[in-house]
Amino acid sequence: MTGSVRERVAPMHAMTIAIPALILLNIAAAAQDQGRQSPNRTIPPPGSAGTATPQAPVGHRQPTERSLPPSVRKEEDSKKQPDPLGPIPSICRNC
Numbered sequence: 001m002t003g004s005v006r007e008r009v010a011p012m013h014a015m016t017i018a019i020p021a022l023i024l025l026n027i028a029a030a031a032q033d034q035g036r037q038s039p040n041r042t043i044p045p046p047g048s049a050g051t052a053t054p055q056a057p058v059g060h061r062q063p064t065e066r067s068l069p070p071s072v073r074k075e076e077d078s079k080k081q082p083d084p085l086g087p088i089p090s091i092c093r094n095c
Helices: 005-033 070-079
Strands: none
Touching: none
16 A cells, blocks of 8 residues: 555545536536527527428417318318217216
């Protein structure tokens, strides 16, 4: 053995303090940069990602059968196939 116990323990104490401190500093630096955008990372406007149709807004209301014109409604009704498993059972009444 080339050194006393104190000479070998002192660097270990320093590392047990330095390593967690560096980890905390790294986390703090990453948290500060989270809200920033670098100039080379620009977000393209919605709908311009190579598609011709724009993206629907969040919460967009989907059309119902009632909102369709009568001619389209007739066309949709003619496409309906009867369910091979039969009608949907009514579980509760007066709902």
